[in-house]
Amino acid sequence: MMRRGRAGVVSAVVFSVAVCLAGLWWTVKALSGAEEESDPAGVLAFLPSLVGAVLGGWGVWAGIRALQSQRTALVIAEGLAGLVAVGRSVRRTGSCWAALAGGAGRADRASLSLPTDASGVEAWCRGRKGTVGETRRLFYRGLRPGRMVITGTPSGGRGGRSGGDAGTGKTVLALSLILGLARERSPQEPVPVRLSAASWPGNEIRDWLRTHLADVYRLSRREAARLVEANLVLPVIDGLDEMDRGTAPGYTSRAADLLRCMERFEHGGAHCPVVVTCRHAHYQALVEAGTEPRIVARIAVARVDASRAHRYLSQRVAGTERGRARWQPVLSALDTVAADPAGPVPAEHTLLAQTLDTPWRLTLAATVFEERTTDGRYVRDPADLLALATGGHLYEYLLKTEYIVPCVGPHLTGRGGRHLPAAGHRHPVHA
Known part of the structure; x- marks a missing residue:
């Protein structure tokens, strides 16, 4: 059906161009054949030729717009997935990411912490540690909806004090998830797109996504809106802990506002998928402040023993x-x-x-x-x-x-x- 419609549009464009060219040719021929400047035949021939040229130009414009409308959300999503898979955020990880994720001696392990409502994947995950690839293919794809928070795991520091979880690999794990989902997605699955939490302008998630797609991936406003409205974009929000100063953001913090905005990110009464990375202490403070959205699963990147x-x-x-x-x-x-x-x-x-x-x-x-x-x-x-x-x-x-x-x-x-x-x-x- 789509091919037949596209062929009809192309035919209409070709016909319009032909009418336009024929009208211009007839005008030139009529004017050059007129013996006198006030020849009525030349004037009469010029008028329908002008009308034909105008109609032909309008037909070309309408045909081009029709061809643009043939670029469906699925087609746009396929192109976006290709851009994400080779995008700047992946290249910036460089050789350090390749060294971390590659080899049999990899250190990229993650312990999985699940709430009670994570049925369907809880049996697979309970008491088990998985690599980034397993987490990406098996764990996340089993979530309904695909809502997940990635945090680190605090370590015991000197004198029994608990150390932070900086550098535990939260962003690396998120990038691995983005790469895997972009490269292995089916046509109906959303395209993962990385967003920096600190760049959130304070609007709704859909508005943020539309602006990001247009500014970063150079999609037209129409194409960006079409993707977002079709729920073909998976926001991966990195660095929730970088939105506020201090280590204990409260109920009125920017991070809390973004989490409440995520709770409103839904379609037809169902929550849309979203992935967030945050340091353990910051996210725990947000949970205690009562701002945690209804996330299906929370992954804690385990320490390397x-x-x-x-x-x-x-x-x-x-x-x-x-x-x-x-x-x-x-x-x-x-x-x-x-x-x-x-x-x-x-x-x-x-x-x-x-x-x-x-x-x-x-x-x-x-x-x-x-x-x-x-x-x-x-x-x-x-x-x-x-x-x-x-x-x-x-x-x-x-x-x-x-x-x-x-x-x-x-x-x-x-x-x-x-x-x-x-x-x-x-x-x-x-x-």
Whole structure:
């Protein structure tokens, strides 16, 4: 039916163009054949020719508009999914994302915490830990509706104090979900689109989506509205904790307003799917303030224990004899903690394991301390990780002084193809 309608529109456009050209040709012929300037035959011939030209032009315009209307929401969604799958948010994760998600020694594990109304997936998830791929394909696709919150898991810090969950991989997990859903979607499924919570203008979710699609993906206002109204866009709202200052947003905070706006995001009385990432403490404060929307599931990204960190580093950076020799102090410290976490473990070993207990920090450490010079010499010694962790400076060291060059340095060159200066000559990057 759609092909037949499109063929009819194309035929109408061709016919209109033909009428327009014929009218112009007849006008030129009539005027050139007139013997006198006031020849009535030329004037009479010009009038119907002009009418034909106007009608032909109108037909062309109407045909073009009709062809544009043939671009249905499903067609637009298919094109958007292709843009999302290769979009800027994915490219920005760079080699660090590839290192985190790839390999048999991956550290991207997530513990799944479900409310009582999550029947249908609770039997699959109870007491089980899954990789990002399993979470994406099995867990999320089983949710009805697809409403989910991704938080981190607090860790025990020095003196028994609870540490935050920065760097646990919430955004990485969300990006993995976006990639998987965009690449494996069926024609009827919504396209996942990442939104920064801090950029929320304060309007309804649908208005926000329409503006975002037009500004970021360069869709026309008509196409963006058509997608949103057809419920073919899945908002993945990243960084709910970045909307307000402090760690305890209350009922009147911007984050709370956005959660209430999400509760109104529905179609035909049913809640529309949405995914949110937020730090654990911030989201718990919002829950206690009574602003939590009716989310079907909540995923808590688990900490990387010492044994898993040991296995990850062994497979990623210590697979050769030289690699094992370089990383032996770190591997021995992690092995000591893994063997008896509650036993008499040296403090520096415990602090190292605690510092490397998130996928992001573990991947950063492996990337930074594997950097080489142009002649193949290693820039840093992994044994320094113990001293940095003991002094409480390891995470800041990775972020502020050495992260940028190891992750994106191979892709950065100056003018004329000159490589940029080494890491030690860079200004620190403030986290």
